Structure formats: C-alpha cells, structure tokens
Amino acid sequence: MTSQCPAAPWGWIRRHSFVVDFTPFVVGGSFRVMPDAAPNTLVLVPTEIERRHLARQRGFGVDAPCELCGFGPVAAAARARDAIAAHEPERVVLVGIAGTFDPDGLPVGTAAVFPSVLMHGVGVGVASFVPAPALGFRHWPRSGGGEADGPEALALAHPVPPAAGPLLTVCTASATDAEARERRALFPGAAAEDMEGFAVALACRLAEVPVAIVRGISNAVGDRRFERWQIPEALDAAWLVAADLLQRPAWSDTA
Numbered sequence: 001m002t003s004q005c006p007a008a009p010w011g012w013i014r015r016h017s018f019v020v021d022f023t024p025f026v027v028g029g030s031f032r033v034m035p036d037a038a039p040n041t042l043v044l045v046p047t048e049i050e051r052r053h054l055a056r057q058r059g060f061g062v063d064a065p066c067e068l069c070g071f072g073p074v075a076a077a078a079r080a081r082d083a084i085a086a087h088e089p090e091r092v093v094l095v096g097i098a099g100t101f102d103p104d105g106l107p108v109g110t111a112a113v114f115p116s117v118l119m120h121g122v123g124v125g126v127a128s129f130v131p132a133p134a135l136g137f138r139h140w141p142r143s144g145g146g147e148a149d150g151p152e153a154l155a156l157a158h159p160v161p162p163a164a165g166p167l168l169t170v171c172t173a174s175a176t177d178a179e180a181r182e183r184r185a186l187f188p189g190a191a192a193e194d195m196e197g198f199a200v201a202l203a204c205r206l207a208e209v210p211v212a213i214v215r216g217i218s219n220a221v222g223d224r225r226f227e228r229w230q231i232p233e234a235l236d237a238a239w240l241v242a243a244d245l246l247q248r249p250a251w252s253d254t255a
Helices: 048-054 073-087 177-186 197-207 231-247
Strands: 012-014 018-021 032-035 041-045 066-068 091-100 111-113 116-120 167-170 192-194 211-220
Touching: 041 048, 041 073, 041 231, 048 066, 048 091, 048 231, 066 073, 073 197, 091 197, 091 231, 111 231, 116 197, 167 197, 192 211, 197 211, 211 231
Parallel strands: 041 066, 041 091, 091 211, 116 167, 167 192
Antiparallel strands: 012 018, 018 032, 091 192, 111 211
C-alpha cells in the first residue's frame, strides 16, 4: 500500500476502543487507559496533487492513516477496496475537490459533505444517455430484489449539515455549461460533480464500512478555464470539515 501518511506521535498506540499512554512521566511512569477519542478512521484522497496540499494542513496524517485511492471511478473502487482490506477501518472519509452545479448555493472555495452519491456514465447512449438503473440493471447485487427504475443512490454519512443535493460521480468531467445542464437534467438536484465518490462509497458498502465524502469546491461544473479554479482554497475548506469529522466519536447523521 503506497502513500501512507505519517503515524501518530510516539508514545500513543491507538486501538479500536481505547488508547494506552506509555509516556514515562505520566502517572509516575505507569500507563493509563482512556476512552478512545474516535473510531479507527481511514482517509482516502484521489490524487497526489490533492494529498500534497492536504499534507500541509495541521493534523493531517496524525490521527488517521491516509491512502491515495486514484483518479477516476475504476482506480478509486479498486484502490479503496485494497485500502479498506489493509487498514480494516471502522469508517472512511474521502477528501478531495469537486465542481459545483450551483455556485450560489454551494460556492467555489467552500466545502461540503453530501447526503448521498449517484453514478453517471454507466448505461446506454451519450446525448440520449440512459442510466443503468433505468434499464433495470443495478450496479451491484443486493438484498431486496426487484428491478431498479431510477437513479441508484448510495447513502453517505453526514454528521454535519450536508449539501442540498447528492454528489454526482462521473467518468468524464463536464467540459461545457451545456453538458453540465444536461447532467443536472438527468439527475435533478445534484449539488456537485466528482470522479471517485460513488466508487469509494460502493467499496465501503460492500465492506460494510460507513463513509463520508468531503469535497472542496474548486470550480463550477463545466468551467474548464483553470485560471478561475480555486483548488488551494477548496482543499483548505475541505480539510476543516474533514478534521471535524475525524474528531467526532460518533457519526450521527444530521437532518
């Protein structure tokens, strides 16, 4: 497993339910057992560019291991599954950048978690695209039976108030405003567009591990004028949200 972040400070050994402090000067050199501050959490980051910026943030890589999950849904699904198997986390946080469908409601330079995530790009057609669930095909076998008749969403943990709509994961990012409008027409209410969220969420679903997705908003969907993007500001905002999630001992979803 590559790109693992620095371990926690020496003297603290973290386990799933407790922390043991072996520091000599504490309680006359004896050890004490304290309630764990938070469950074992794995941080996933799509790209080295994002990871490099996040690594400069205070606390990054200290309380939770981090791994690169790769760019795009194929790499992200495979790498997330590998990372979950290696680290056996109790929960996962995916952190990175995304584009906003609604610059007024979800402005560039801010960050958000999401109530759910959808997948675009697996189905039939291009201009007349029909998602796989609308064709009666589910993305994965699951209990409950029946045929899917609409967009298939994966629920996400959202311990803080989420964006107004779901995250939409795509195989290719929108290149124009027209493409952005077409995609939002197919997935009404979608708040933001990324390229890894659904893949990581599916890997977590299959592993029965809760996941929260934090996306810093670097640009408007369809805007390919990179001089207008705000990647550093978006990642700064994303880490503020992610750091808060990492410190929470429980992820009770907000309304």
